[in-house]
């Protein structure tokens with residue numbers, strides 16, 4: 001049996017960033033993941049060579065990745081900076097535009113392929129003293145003991161640490177084994193993701209259309225004519241569109257983008273995933289803590305999933321480090337409660353806002369349509385209100 005200070009289940013962006021942050025503070029950390037070690041991502045730039053899972057990283061997330069040494073390990077020619085956002089209501093005339101120059105910021109964020117962020121964090125974790133990352137090591141079950149949770153893996157290995165972290169994503173088995181309840185909403189929508197070549201330069205803009213079938217987002221990649229799409233569709237519309245051959249899919253996409261969006265020319269391989277919002281009632285239990293998607297997964301319409309996850313990681317690492325400096329035990333409820341208090345409030349506020357957005361823009365009630373179109377127009381004309389919205393997006 002292996003006995004680290006902290007065992008992290010899941011070597012995704014959350015698990016690896018937490019391991020690096022804690023390893024640097026002198027904790028002895030083991031990370032286990034059921035997947036195989038991810039190979040180095042391809043450097044080719046054909047439409048099929050881009051990761052289907054991308055993240056819109058905010059300046060605050062980039063700053064945290066920089067401090068871990070991961071941001072500079074991501075190839076700069078593969079990150080897409082965005083300085084503008086264009087949002088419109090496909091059911092009316094409402095539109096709003098945000099520009100980084102309005103808040104005197106150099107940019108609003110970067111679109112980065114998930115596998116590149118992961119690879120950079122893996123380099124940091126593997127070279128960090130005190131951190132061990134084990135692949136092909138899936139947790140099978142776990143049970144409480146007097147000295148922490150005992151974690152048994154499919155390959156027969158066993159771990160026991162005073163503190164176990166569930167960073168094992170939205171379908172967290174750690175959360176399930178510890179019987180930590182969640183509040184769940186199904187949107188009865190699925191999202192199609194893929195890479196699209198445009199007929200024009202993407203102008204470093206994120207486009208978001210609120211259509212009556214669900215939101216459609218275009219996120220600018222490092223190549224000036226390529227964007228990642230996240231097209232959320234009600235279940236009834238999803239299958240017929242997802243199964244279209246490439247050419248017909250591009251035509252459907254252009255119809256959905258209408259006159260407000262850019263024109264698509266080609267699409268690469270696509271994937272779909274069901275949209276659910278889920279929030280753990282508690283993030284902590286005795287000797288156990290949940291972070292990122294294991295604690296909360298939300299609608300991709302605001303592109304905030306990984307940003308909230310990285311904030312969880314930053315706060316948990318800070319609280320555990322502060323606890324250590326005060327001589328508290330690693331699993332001290334004092335530090336864990338402080339983490340939960342700070343993160344639950346912010347995550348819940350974002351989830352409630354997403355729910356409101358989704359409901360407001362999902363409504364076909366004519367009065368709601370008029371109200372939201374007037375609302376978008378009003379915000380667009382109020383410089384101070386736009387600055388406030390952008391301040392929220394940058395943090």
Ligand SMILES: Cc1cc2nc3c(=O)[nH]c(=O)nc-3n(C[C@H](O)[C@H](O)[C@H](O)COP(=O)(O)OP(=O)(O)OC[C@H]3O[C@@H](n4cnc5c(N)ncnc54)[C@H](O)[C@@H]3O)c2cc1C
Pocket residue numbers: 009010011012013014015032033034035052053054055056057114137138139140167168169170173193230273291292293294300302303304305306307308309
């Ligand atoms: C298509 C798509 C688009 C997205 N777009 C955005 C966006 O624009 N902006 C944004 O901020 N977020 C976005 N997100 C969300 C973002 O990707 C997630 O919030 C983020 O990746 C969650 O990271 P994580 O480390 O918590 O979980 P994950 O990335 O899910 O990692 C969990 C890890 O745990 C491992 N694991 C699971 N079970 C076990 C087990 N039993 N034993 C051992 N290991 C296990 C898995 O192999 C995996 O490596 C998007 C998500 C998707 C799917």
